[in-house]
Amino acid sequence: MRLRRATRSEVLRLRAIADYQFGYPAGDLLIPDDVIVGISPATRRIREIYGSEGLLAVLRAHDYLYSLSINGARRLLALPEPRLRAIVNSNEISKSIPCYKIISIDEELRPGDEVIILSEEKELLGIGRLRLSPLEIREGCGSEAIRVRKRVRKEE
Numbered sequence: 001m002r003l004r005r006a007t008r009s010e011v012l013r014l015r016a017i018a019d020y021q022f023g024y025p026a027g028d029l030l031i032p033d034d035v036i037v038g039i040s041p042a043t044r045r046i047r048e049i050y051g052s053e054g055l056l057a058v059l060r061a062h063d064y065l066y067s068l069s070i071n072g073a074r075r076l077l078a079l080p081e082p083r084l085r086a087i088v089n090s091n092e093i094s095k096s097i098p099c100y101k102i103i104s105i106d107e108e109l110r111p112g113d114e115v116i117i118l119s120e121e122k123e124l125l126g127i128g129r130l131r132l133s134p135l136e137i138r139e140g141c142g143s144e145a146i147r148v149r150k151r152v153r154k155e156e
Helices: 008-022 026-030 070-076 134-139
Strands: 002-005 036-039 046-051 054-059 066-068 085-088 096-098 102-105 114-118 124-130 144-151
Touching: 008 026, 008 046, 008 066, 026 070, 046 070, 054 070, 066 070, 066 114, 070 124, 085 124, 102 134, 114 144
Parallel strands: 085 114
Antiparallel strands: 002 036, 036 046, 046 054, 054 066, 085 102, 096 144, 114 124, 124 144
8 A cells, every 4th residue: 555645636536525425514524624635546546535534434445435433433423413323222342233232323314324323312332334224223123223333542
């Protein structure tokens, strides 16, 4: 992976992708003006997005949409509630979250969307991918509602 500073047109394109995927003004929150991009040596396309705090997101090769990192999720928490959020009734999460553990969820989300997982105290617990629609989650089910991709490490 080759790292370099993004051009102005690349910054605008990366922000447009974030606005499309997460809704306006996610692009301005997620992609800073001084963004560093990781370029794939094989395809010469942007794959990784870095900010001052580290990796923010990865552009998936198959659909060119973002997979968030914990740092990217922290930036998107500035969006008004309940956008992109799922609140669970636990302070610890495992690799999957069943429907009965979800207290509230953004009704605008669709299966396959990135979701930010928060505790009842609004503490960031992790990031995952939604497996069911919010309607199915509200009605209750016995299966996996969110597949967790990354968890926040607890400081010892």
